[in-house]
Amino acid sequence: MPRLAVWIVRTSLIYLGCGFTVGAYMLLNKGLTLDPNYRAWIYMHEELMLIGWMLQFVIGVGFWILPRFMQAPKYGAIELAWGAYLILNAGVLVTIAGGWLEGPGSSAALIGRALEIVAAAAFAVYIWPRVRPFLVG
Ligand code: HEM
Numbered sequence: 702m703p704r705l706a707v708w709i710v711r712t713s714l715i716y717l718g719c720g721f722t723v724g725a726y727m728l729l730n731k732g733l734t735l736d737p738n739y740r741a742w743i744y745m746h747e748e749l750m751l752i753g754w755m756l757q758f759v760i761g762v763g764f765w766i767l768p769r770f771m772q773a774p775k776y777g778a779i780e781l782a783w784g785a786y787l788i789l790n791a792g793v794l795v796t797i798a799g800g801w802l803e804g805p806g807s808s809a810a811l812i813g814r815a816l817e818i819v820a821a822a823a824f825a826v827y828i829w830p831r832v833r834p835f836l837v838g
């Protein structure tokens with residue numbers, strides 16, 4: 702597995718652990734109601750689980766497994782993929798912080814979402830030439 706895929710998949714697993722913990726906290730409060738405002742954690746839970754965990758895991762496995770160029774450079778414009786990884790995680794963190802501090806519709810949360818869109822577009826541009834059929838069959 703290439704180094705960048707290791708970084709992306711491990712980062713996604715960290716988000717899975719965080720998102721699971723937040724989900725478990727909300728679930729606990731559905732039963733025991735220790736924190737009546739537990740629904741304030743939903744936005745963070747969604748962001749951690751949908752973007753931080755699921756989307757990022759898909760990107761990591763896609764980077765690892767899609768066909769590689771047979772001639773150098775083996776992985777194509779890898780700087781673009783590193784950039785997508787860094788911008789995606791900046792986007793997740795800014796979205797969570799903005800949503801928590803100023804609300805889901807705040808400008809900080811929207812900036813986070815914009816970073817995520819830029820990251821997704823950068824990864825799509827990077828991976829496009831690696832989505833190709835086998836030469837036979
Ligand atoms: C891939 C895994 C998961 C995804 C994509 C996911 C996604 C979501 C989403 C989108 C919501 C918002 C639903 C709404 O607005 O009504 C939500 C709510 C919630 N999730 Fe998860 N979740 C995941 C795993 C978990 C786990 C593992 C737990 C518990 C340990 C959990 C507990 C909850 C709870 C308690 C709510 C709040 C429900 C409510 O009060 O309306 N989730 N989740």
